[in-house]
Amino acid sequence: MSLLQEENEEDPSFISEFVRWGSFNDMLLEPVKVNEKFIPDTFLKHPSCTKNASLLITDAEENETTFLIRPFVRQHYLTDFSYSQAKLICNFSQQYNWGYLDSEILSEFLHREVCIPRSSTKKVVLNVMPKMLNVLKVVNTQDPRFSSELVISGSYNDKLQVSEPDEFDFLVPLKDFPKIIPPCLPEHLAKSDTVPLVVFPLKAETASPFSWEAEDVSDPLRANEYLVNPIKVMCIFKKYVQTAVQHLELTDNITVCKHYQGTPALTLIVQQGNTKTKVDLVPFVKDPYNYWHLAWPREGSKWPSAEKIEECKMMGVDLVAKNTVFWRYSFSRIENFLLESIDADGGCRKDSLRILKKIQIDHWELQYKKVLASYHLKLTLFWACEKHPNSSSWSDLAMSFRRLVDCLIGHLSKMHLPHYFVDEVNMFRTDNDSKVKLQELCEEVKKLKRNPKYYLSTEA
Incomplete structure (x- = not known):
């Protein structure tokens, strides 16, 4: 095993880290030969290195290799390390200022404090989902531009919930949106995550009061160009949801909260007995662009895999309402795809x-x-x-x-x-x-x- 023997005891975490890294049985060292090499600066700069210290590396046959750590002085007593020995020293160097931590402690915390019983989550989902689907069905009958489909999003869908299931996020697709070309933006906008959403009118024979160039959701921009207005979209969506809640006689169970400008979600509070659940409904434009136009992935990146990157590009970037003019990029579906596996x-x-x-x-x-x-x-x-x-x-x-x-x-x-x-x-x-x-x-x-x-x- 490996031990750190250090005279300075002012920082216990410094000592414990060495004990931690010395506990790996698969890192037992073979007999080693001392050669001249220098001690990495990370050893010398550690605040606990105020006095001389010796790191003893001992193999299974009790053969010891020692090198001294003296503050601010480069010593030349390091060994020719095998791969496993080099790995041990590298870990020691990188983790020198971590307090004692092992996987058992973390695993115990994970199961004791983090994991939520599936039964409690399932109960809340069974209460919330049918109500939301019924509300969206009524919304869709009022305005077919809003889908009756619910796309589960957020930490519940990512399987990252760590507290009681009292919040849920759902994406609501905007239907029949025409594919558009990514806009050429001025520099200050090109370096942001917001974009204007410009659409061209549909052919006259297919146009309807529920097209995306209609006055209730867009503003004229130039000849044959319309700017889909995020505020108008959110306002009309809220109106439809309120009407649906009243129509379904759910006003005692569902409260539609005030919508704040710049917020892409309409928040509802769903009550079942004494339990209140916050639900965010987020209208979104699913993959509106006809090609992937973002500068991702970065050159030289090895994660995610090339196969995953291509699947992400095929899914496309989405848009959610941001403010009076701009829509914001949303990567919820891509993020969930990456987290899934x-x-x-x-x-x-x-x-x-x-x-x-x-x-x-x-x-x-x-x-x-x-x-x-x-x-x-x-x-x-x-x-x-x-x-x-x-x-x-x-x-x-x-x-x-x-x-x-x-x-x-x-x-x-x-x-x-x-x-x-x-x-x-x-x-x-x-x-x-x-x-x-x-x-x-x-x-x-x-x-x-x-x-x-x-x-x-x-x-x-």
Whole structure:
């Protein structure tokens, strides 16, 4: 096994990490020969290296190899390592400032605090789904442009729910939308995730009061061009939903909430006895463009696979209402597709994300919900997967969780989290108050890194 013997005991997490990495039986070392090499700077810069320390690597036959760590002095007593030995030292170097953490602790937390009984989720779904489908059927009879289909979205569909099932997101497809050419935008818009939605009129013989160039949902732009107005679409959708709720005599069970401009969802509160469930209905334009026009994937990216990328492109980017003029790109269907099989190799990516989401809700949401939402964590996972595309990087729960948290700290420290599919867009708020909050949150996440057991214990 491997041990760290260090005279300075001011930082217990420094010691525990060495013990942690020394516990792998498959890393037992063969007898080694000492050669001259230098100690990586990461050893020397660690704050705990204030006194001399020795790392003892001992193989199954009790043969020891020792190299000294002296602060700010490069020593030349490192060995010629085999592959397994090099892997051990690499892990030690990369993880030197993590507190003690192993997969057993994380797995116990996952099953104790994160997993939701399927029975409770099923009960809520059986209450909500039939009501929503009935409402949309009535909406569709009023205006066939709104589909009666419900596309399940959000954390429930991604299988990432970590709290009681009291929120559901549904996409409502807008029907009979003509395929359009991606617009040529000025530079300041080309680097955003919002676009105008311009349609051309249908042929006269097929035109109807429910076409997308009709006055109730669009504004004239130029000759034979109409701008589909997001505000008009959301207003008319809300009117139809309210009428449907009244028609179905569900006003005692369903409350239609006020719609705020710039919000792509119409929120309903569905009540069953003492249980209230929040439901977001999001009208969306499914794959309106006649080709994939975004600069994704990035050159040299090895995740996701080429096959998955082609399937994503075939699914296409969707649009949801944003404000008076612009629609916003939506990648909900693509994100769900990627998450569906993200751990087909037996990895622990999803479990790591669910654990981090639970910690975020329990410890950070109250103070930092304006700067860090669950969607930020999902994007962080995608970036971490692209940075570490190999299956071996995610085969262990503790290793996976470390990678995800380290990736989050990296983005928080830079106050920059690019959208995974439109990387010119920073998903973090950049006003002064948000910057202060992001800095504070970064320090909080570093506390998780130094002392994960506190956040994973029942008493926390």
